[in-house]
Amino acid sequence: MMTTINNGRQAGKSKRSGELLAQKLRAEGISTPQVLKAIANSPRHIFIPEILAHKAYDNTALPIGQGQTISQPYIVAKMSELLIANGRPNSILEIGTGSGYQTSILAQLTDKVFSVERIKSLQFQAKRCLRAMELHNVSMKHGDGWQGWASKAPFDAIIVTAAAASVPQALLNQLNDGGRLVIPVGEHTQILKVMTREGEYFSEQQVEAVRFVPLVPGELL
Numbered sequence: 001m002m003t004t005i006n007n008g009r010q011a012g013k014s015k016r017s018g019e020l021l022a023q024k025l026r027a028e029g030i031s032t033p034q035v036l037k038a039i040a041n042s043p044r045h046i047f048i049p050e051i052l053a054h055k056a057y058d059n060t061a062l063p064i065g066q067g068q069t070i071s072q073p074y075i076v077a078k079m080s081e082l083l084i085a086n087g088r089p090n091s092i093l094e095i096g097t098g099s100g101y102q103t104s105i106l107a108q109l110t111d112k113v114f115s116v117e118r119i120k121s122l123q124f125q126a127k128r129c130l131r132a133m134e135l136h137n138v139s140m141k142h143g144d145g146w147q148g149w150a151s152k153a154p155f156d157a158i159i160v161t162a163a164a165a166s167v168p169q170a171l172l173n174q175l176n177d178g179g180r181l182v183i184p185v186g187e188h189t190q191i192l193k194v195m196t197r198e199g200e201y202f203s204e205q206q207v208e209a210v211r212f213v214p215l216v217p218g219e220l221l
């Protein structure tokens, strides 16, 4: 069951909560105005199970079913900031739609978002939430994120919201020149990396230690 956001009181409450969350993230070092604005505008409570709604604006990851989690707001904001650090991308590829919360932030930072998820039921819920927010610039695909989305490539920016054992070659191939891939890499210990395409070369920046669910290869659910 999803909470409606068409109810005036509910929407007003979430707006205030979103603004408070954005203020918290600013205090933690998030400084890109477009990202803070998107966080302030997004009703995170609609993306999580109703029973956890009272925790929706806490700066924590939460379970969303199917053994998956909605990422911590700080990390959503940090990854978004890294993605747009070189300017506004024309399009963004996201791997791991999950709840769709990160997707909703990305949709406010670019013209077009392409998002791939391997668990059909999560994708279905995420679609409903984005529709409720009236974000119509997102295309979704049920598929294996290791393969990216070749028919829509190249992308100015790619974000992976699950931890990959290694950087998927297909994603590097689908980056525009100058484009950036933001991805957590590793199994037990994970590090958030930014890979930037410079012609046929890729530069690598290591940002900080993170904890994500794994980017699962193969078989779809």
Ligand code: SAH
Binding pocket: 068, 069, 070, 071, 095, 096, 097, 098, 099, 100, 101, 102, 103, 116, 117, 118, 119, 122, 143, 144, 145, 146, 161, 162, 213, 214, 215, 216, 217, 218
């Ligand atoms: N950004 C999401 C994070 C969800 S957790 C949010 O904040 O809600 C990571 C998601 O990646 C899960 O939904 C999981 O099903 C998905 N995932 C894992 N491996 C995948 C793969 N190979 N291809 C596509 N999606 C994958």
